[in-house]
Each structure stands twice: as C-alpha cells, then as structure tokens.
Amino acid sequence: MTSHILSWIIFTPLLGAFAVLFVPKSATSAIKWIALATTGVVTALTGYALTLFQPAQAGFQMVERASWIPQFGVQYLLGTDGISFPMVFLTAIISLVACLASFPHVRVKGGREKEYYFLYLLLETGMMGTFLALDLFLFYVLWEIVLVPMYFLIGIWGGPRREYAAIKFFLYTLAGSLFMLLGILGVYFAAAPHTFDMTQLVGMPRGLLFQQIVFMAFFLGFAIKVPIFPFHTWLPDAHVEAPTPISVILAGVLLKMGTYGFFRFSYPLFPEAAHWFQPAMAVLAVVGIIYGGFVALAQTDFKKMVAYSSVSHMGFVLLGLAALNANGFRGAMLQMFTHGTITGGLFLLVGILYDRAHSRDLNDFGGLGAKMPAYAGFLTFFALASLGLPGLSGFISEFLALLGSYQYSKVATGLSTVGIILAAAYLLYMVQRVLLGKLNPKWASLTDISPREVLTLVPLMVLILGIGLYPRIILDYMVPTLDTLLKTIKV
Amino acid sequence: MNAVESLKYFVPELVLLGGAFAAFTLDFFLKQKKLVGEFALLVIVLALCLAQAPAKPLHLFFGMFELDTFAHFFRYLALGAVGVTLLISLGYSPLKDRYDGEFYGLFLFMAFALITVAAANHLLMIFISIEFVSLLSYLLVGFLKNDPKSKEAAIKYLLFGSVCSAVMLYGMSLLYGVAGSLELPAIGNALFYAPFKPLAAAAVLFFFVGLGFKISMAPFHMWAPDVYEGAPTPVTAFLTVAPKALGFAVLTRVLDMIFLHFYGVWSPVLVVLSILTMTIGNITAVSQSNIKRFLAYSSIAQAGYILMGLAVFTLLGRGAILIYLFAYLLTNLGAFAVVLFVGGETGSDSLDAYAGLSQRSPAAAAMLAVFLLSLAGLPPLAGFIGKYYVFAAAIQANFIMLTVVAAINSVIAAYYYFRIIRLMYLTPPAGPAFASPSRSLAIALWALFLGVLAMGIFPGFFITRILG
Numbered sequence: 001m002t003s004h005i006l007s008w009i010i011f012t013p014l015l016g017a018f019a020v021l022f023v024p025k026s027a028t029s030a031i032k033w034i035a036l037a038t039t040g041v042v043t044a045l046t047g048y049a050l051t052l053f054q055p056a057q058a059g060f061q062m063v064e065r066a067s068w069i070p071q072f073g074v075q076y077l078l079g080t081d082g083i084s085f086p087m088v089f090l091t092a093i094i095s096l097v098a099c100l101a102s103f104p105h106v107r108v109k110g111g112r113e114k115e116y117y118f119l120y121l122l123l124e125t126g127m128m129g130t131f132l133a134l135d136l137f138l139f140y141v142l143w144e145i146v147l148v149p150m151y152f153l154i155g156i157w158g159g160p161r162r163e164y165a166a167i168k169f170f171l172y173t174l175a176g177s178l179f180m181l182l183g184i185l186g187v188y189f190a191a192a193p194h195t196f197d198m199t200q201l202v203g204m205p206r207g208l209l210f211q212q213i214v215f216m217a218f219f220l221g222f223a224i225k226v227p228i229f230p231f232h233t234w235l236p237d238a239h240v241e242a243p244t245p246i247s248v249i250l251a252g253v254l255l256k257m258g259t260y261g262f263f264r265f266s267y268p269l270f271p272e273a274a275h276w277f278q279p280a281m282a283v284l285a286v287v288g289i290i291y292g293g294f295v296a297l298a299q300t301d302f303k304k305m306v307a308y309s310s311v312s313h314m315g316f317v318l319l320g321l322a323a324l325n326a327n328g329f330r331g332a333m334l335q336m337f338t339h340g341t342i343t344g345g346l347f348l349l350v351g352i353l354y355d356r357a358h359s360r361d362l363n364d365f366g367g368l369g370a371k372m373p374a375y376a377g378f379l380t381f382f383a384l385a386s387l388g389l390p391g392l393s394g395f396i397s398e399f400l401a402l403l404g405s406y407q408y409s410k411v412a413t414g415l416s417t418v419g420i421i422l423a424a425a426y427l428l429y430m431v432q433r434v435l436l437g438k439l440n441p442k443w444a445s446l447t448d449i450s451p452r453e454v455l456t457l458v459p460l461m462v463l464i465l466g467i468g469l470y471p472r473i474i475l476d477y478m479v480p481t482l483d484t485l486l487k488t489i490k491v
Numbered sequence: 492m493n494a495v496e497s498l499k500y501f502v503p504e505l506v507l508l509g510g511a512f513a514a515f516t517l518d519f520f521l522k523q524k525k526l527v528g529e530f531a532l533l534v535i536v537l538a539l540c541l542a543q544a545p546a547k548p549l550h551l552f553f554g555m556f557e558l559d560t561f562a563h564f565f566r567y568l569a570l571g572a573v574g575v576t577l578l579i580s581l582g583y584s585p586l587k588d589r590y591d592g593e594f595y596g597l598f599l600f601m602a603f604a605l606i607t608v609a610a611a612n613h614l615l616m617i618f619i620s621i622e623f624v625s626l627l628s629y630l631l632v633g634f635l636k637n638d639p640k641s642k643e644a645a646i647k648y649l650l651f652g653s654v655c656s657a658v659m660l661y662g663m664s665l666l667y668g669v670a671g672s673l674e675l676p677a678i679g680n681a682l683f684y685a686p687f688k689p690l691a692a693a694a695v696l697f698f699f700v701g702l703g704f705k706i707s708m709a710p711f712h713m714w715a716p717d718v719y720e721g722a723p724t725p726v727t728a729f730l731t732v733a734p735k736a737l738g739f740a741v742l743t744r745v746l747d748m749i750f751l752h753f754y755g756v757w758s759p760v761l762v763v764l765s766i767l768t769m770t771i772g773n774i775t776a777v778s779q780s781n782i783k784r785f786l787a788y789s790s791i792a793q794a795g796y797i798l799m800g801l802a803v804f805t806l807l808g809r810g811a812i813l814i815y816l817f818a819y820l821l822t823n824l825g826a827f828a829v830v831l832f833v834g835g836e837t838g839s840d841s842l843d844a845y846a847g848l849s850q851r852s853p854a855a856a857a858m859l860a861v862f863l864l865s866l867a868g869l870p871p872l873a874g875f876i877g878k879y880y881v882f883a884a885a886i887q888a889n890f891i892m893l894t895v896v897a898a899i900n901s902v903i904a905a906y907y908y909f910r911i912i913r914l915m916y917l918t919p920p921a922g923p924a925f926a927s928p929s930r931s932l933a934i935a936l937w938a939l940f941l942g943v944l945a946m947g948i949f950p951g952f953f954i955t956r957i958l959g
Binding site: 071115163167174175178181182186 | 871899
C-alpha cells in the first residue's frame, strides 16, 4: 500500500462510489455513512501520506508510473511535491467537512441520496486525480471528470435557477478546457520525443512564439476555472445556486485547480511566456482584486457576497504568481490553501443560516448575535480571517503575496491593498447587518448552531489559526519545491 | 487471383449470402418470426468467427475485391453494426407479426453489401456495391409500409440518393475517359504520369457529392433528418452508423488510390466541408424536439468531426477516421437502443418523453447519459478517444483553424446533449416507472455501455486491435 498510496487516495472515493451504487435507494443512512466513512478514509490516507512526504526534498515523491496508452506514450503517472501535496490535503479536509455538511441538505432538496453521494465521491476522485496527475493526458482526463458530477450536483440539488447555473458552469469550463486540450496536443507534438510526461517536458526548449500561443491556450482553461476577471461570470451563478456543501467544494477546491494549473503546467512549461505575460497577469490580478471587492460590497445576497469575495481573494493568488519571485509564489501558494479553508468556512456558515431562515438577504437579518451567540462567534472568526486579521492565516498569505509583488511593481501592490480595505469593508458591513442591530422579529425562533455543524467548522478553524500563528507548519512543505520552480523559470 | 482461388478467402461473405437466402426460405415455414431473427443473428456470429485477417493484402476476383486489413476492419464494423441492429430489432414492436422475417433477411444482405463496399477496388464494383447498400436502405426505411412518415422518408431517400449516385457515376466516367481503366490502381497511375488536373479535380468533387450523400456531409445532408425520423428506429440506428462508416471507407480508399497527389486540391475543400458539416449539424440540433431528428443532426455533426481526419489524411488522420468510426458506432447504436426502449415504453419519440427518465428507469437514463457524454467527447469515454484522435491528427498537421472551430463546435454540441441529460435528471417524471427492457435489448444495451466505458478507459487495447 505504501508504494501505491497516491492511487489509493485517488481511487478510494471511486470504490466508495461503487459501494453506494450497491446499496438500495431507501437505505439513506447507510449511504450517508458509507460516503462519510470513505471521505474519512481518504483523509486518513492523506494523513498517512503526510508522514511519508519529505518536506525538504524538492522533486516529485511517491511517484507511480505505468504505461496506459502506448500508442501515444500516455502514462498513468502520479507524483506529488510541495505544490500538489497541500492541495491534496486541502481536498481531503474540505471533502470530509462538506460531506458532513451534506447530511441534512440532500434530504431537504428532495432526497436522491444515492445519486448525490455517488456523484460526490466521483467528484472527489476527479479532484484528487487532477492534483496528482503528472501526465498531461491523464491530467486532462481527470480534470474533465470533475465537470460532470459538478453539473449534476448543482443542477439537481441547487437553488431555483440551478439548471441555468449548472449548464453555464459546465459550458464555460468545457470551452476553456477544450482549448487547453489543443494546447496539450501542441506541447505533445512539439516535444522531441513526443511525450505527455511532465518530468520530461520541463526544461525542453521551446520557441517564444510557440510558448506564447500555447500559454494562452492553457491560460483559457485555467483562467476560467480560477476565475480570472473577464471569465468570472459563471462563478456567482454557480455559487449562489449550488447547495451549501457543493459551494464549499467549489470555492475550496475547484477554484484552486486553476491556479494549481499555472504552478504545475503553465509556468514550468512556458517560462519565457510567463515572463512575457507577467504584466498582463499582474493587471488581471489587480482588476480581479478591486473589481471583486467592489462588487462584493454591493451585494445584498449573503452567498453572492462571499462568491465575489472569492474573485477578489483569488486575485491575490494571481498577484503572487505574477510577481515571479520567492515571496510572491509562497504567498500565492499559501493563499490557495487559506482561501480554501476560510471561504469554505464562510460558505458553510451561509448554509447554516440559510437552512434555518431560508433567506440569504443580508438586509433582512440583524441582531442575530444575541439570538445565536455561538454562530455569531464562528461567523466573526471566519470574517476576520477573510479580511486578513494578523494571527489568522489569511493575513500571512496576503502579506506574502503583496511582499512579493512589491518587488515587482509598486503600483500593482498599492492598488491591491485597496482590495484589503474593501475586504474589511464588505465583511464588517456583513457582520454588522447580520449580527448587530435590532433583531428582526421574523427570526425570533432561530436555533443556534448544532454540534454537527460545529464539527464541520472546527477542522477549518484549527488550520486557520495554526497557520496564522506559525505559518511554517505548512510553508516548510512548499518552500523547497517553489524555490526549485523559480530556478526553472528564471530566464 | 481468379474466382475459384478467391472463394476460400470469401467464406464469411458466402455464409452471409447463404444465410440471407436461408432466412427468406425459413420465413415461409416458420410461424414464430422471431426465430428468423435469431437465425440471422447466428449467421452474423458465424461470419464473425470465420472472418480472418489476411496476412498480406489479397486481390480477390481479379482485383475487384481487395481484402486488406483496412477492409477487414470494416468487415468487423459492418458485422457488428448489423448484429447489434438485429439484437435491438428483436424486441421492436411495430415490426411484430408482419414482415419481420424479410426484415432480418434484408439485414443479412446488407451486411454482405457493406463488406463489398469496403473491399471494392474497382470503380464498377464500388458503384454496384454502393447501389446495393442504397437500395437495401430504401427498402428498410420504407419498411413500415402503413406508416406515411416511413413512406415519405423512403421516397425522399430514393430521390436524393439517385441524384447523388448519378453525379458520382458521371465523375467515374470522367476518370475512365482519362485512364481507360476502371481499376483504382491503374487510374491512380494514369493520373500520376499524365496529370489532368482540372479533370481530376472535377472527378473528386463528383465523388464528394455521391459519397457525401452517404456520410451526410453538408450540403448533401438535407435528407438525413427526415429519413432518420421516418424510418423504423432500428433502421435509423443502423443508417446513422454503418452506411456512414462505409462511405468513409470508400472515400478513404478512393482518395488514397486515385487522388493522393491532388491532396492540395481536395484537402482545403474537405476542411471547408468539415467545418460546414459540423457547424450546421450542431446549430440545427439545438432546436430539435424529436429525439430521432435530434440524433440525426448530431450524427451530421459527428460526420463533420470525422471529416477532419479525412482532410488531414496523414497516417494519424487515417487512423483517426477508423478510431472515431468505431467509437461512434458503439455510442450511437447505444443511444438509439435507449431511444428504442423509451419509444417502446411511451410510444413517443418526442423529447418530452425523456422528462424524469432517471426516476422512471434509472439504468436506461444512466446509460443514455453516458452515451450522450461520449458523443459530446468527454473522458473517459469512447467518444473522447475518437475526438482526441482527430484533434491530435489536425494539430500534428498544423490545421489550427480547423481544430479551433471544432473545439467551439464541441461546446455547442455539449450544450444540446446536456438538454437531454437535463430532461432526464433535472425534470420531474411524467409518468410511472418503466418495465425492464426485453432480454435481447438489455444484452445490446449492456454490451454497448460496457464497450463505451472500456474503450474510454483502456483505449490502448482497442487502438491496437483497430490499427494493428
């Protein structure tokens, strides 16, 4: 098992999914527990892999290699390093937490637990595989596998405009990924010998024009997923309509697949193009940060506000990437992790409130702090984490990203700090509207947060606080790989 | 090789011919017509077992019939398509107790005709075998003779087909005028040494008309939606797959043997036709409300993707045609098998019949979803491998514009395939649960479903079998 630990991490959810298929439709609690147990086992396997992981070593670890399609030299090639491992860990935690959060949700939306958990576990296989695949073909296959379950999860269990949101999400991402496929094929045929193997492709020389074209093709695939400014319009729809646990997954993991793609593929494969596009990336980052912040400020829908805050926060990842230096990369990588935990938590909190009140209208609430004191505490914690309070993880990652970008462009950094002020504004304004003020009598009967819900939030809080106080617990895993990456792409 | 020597390599085809006549004879004596269908299936299986890959290309019947690995692949493809069609027709109710004995017999002739199309190496042979396939198709389309739609479809098909065949025949006459021979290699040689470029260009265009009709290539696709809608569902399933595959086979052979050094002339034409075909197919499919018309337009669009391989015509491109055709065969027959099942249960081919299918028949809905996803080209399914191959071939040969258009088309296609998936999963059911399908239909469905999955997950195995 030790030698195939990554395969186990990817395919355990699939095994769980098939187990769910063989349980009768009516045995809903059995289905739930199988799903929870599966995500639990995956988390345990990830924890076990953590003990095997050598933080100081920069290259790929726990590599598994087998021939898959010999005609094209496609391999079943898995491996992990300081870039992918934190993402795998994040995926495991978020999947576990969101699975727990799914329990009451599916019932409310008309049941169909069997389909829900089957698709949910299939989704986890796709996500894990996306982060672990080192063969471009395999990566593409797993990347696409994520789309289909997501379509159904939004489309069947989502809100009133779910069908529109689901197909919009699907078509946007599919369009992006098809261009990525063309890019992948371009890389394949340009390589001598033809290969999809990332370990061989890195460092092969490529012409600047070729790099620019293929970088753009990959960019479309990743930018739509992140989403970067002009490609973000699917995100508010998908987030607002998706059921709570799926919003958590979407924000916590799926958005990171895009930025992960930059780290893993775009930058090491096209270093000259990365430098060439550096100003454009920085501009897009700044636009995303400020635009997302302003739009979030204007929202009255709680969930939509959090969705737009994602656009703003993911801008910091892009800013760190655009900086092309050690601090920027560390900040970006750390922001991917912390945004996953913080925004995942915020979406859970939105869901908790919505389950009780069936409303997300911020202006409708007020004074809930007195009515639901524990909830108020959690919400304040996550809001403060999101606005970058020192001592919590959001501060560290955004600070590092800004530190990196300062070395590249003072103007971009200065403009980006506006995003932090905006974050404070929209989050505190939200806290004010939900928790403070006079209690709307409509909500007099709301109950406080339940132990199960607390259980979904606590793991995320531990990570937020832990990283905020001592960031090295996670940075030590990332830094050697990131430094090597920088060396690879220095022109 | 003379006729007598050739016979021993011709056993599967002889079995098919004998089987067809035997089926017609049995039809006189058997009350239980289903037995004729089962006999026909047996004949197909027997032919499949007897079909052996030739060690080297064989020129049977004085070079009329070229048995090479290419023809051998289409032999399997034709037999497979006919076999599955027979399997799904066994439970098809509109056929029952009338003429279904003949129906099965005609399909055995069809299998024979299709194989001769793929192996024909002589213009006369090509023409005769294509006409053979066409005539059988007209008969099968109009088989439900009391159904006005079926009759209309048959007449339309006949008229359109005759015109296109005539045009192709004119192209052949031009080639004969140039080369003084009807054998493909001889014509190829004649054109190589004395290149009559305008004549060859005209001839190749005439071929595109005649065969473009078969593969439903725009602008010769107009017949397809009406014919596919009017024909009995098993026949539609068959027509969207087998004649199309064989049309591609003949085109590949003709382009390869005669027009290879006029590549610069016909390749741009095919690029334009490919773009036109996929775009027209996809855009028109979006607004359809009848599942058979819907799949008809989708199959036009799919032909457009396959044409990419033909336009590229590198080694990879020609391989892509075969891989795509095989994946498409599995997927489209599968989709039609579900259509047949739903049509039998609800008596309707309207898209509304699919509302809430996931609750009325979870297995059928899941299978149709997989078939549609495969048609949309999503991994890890058979359709993705086909699409990957044509994209790879086009990128390798630097047909960047073509692939970008194809990628955009794939997104449009995904949109309308998901219309059906949305109906099945996101809409409440319109009626009670379905009974389970008949045994023969269930076998066909499972075989195709597993085939689509297997080809997507273990493509290496299939590619080795198909391309050698």
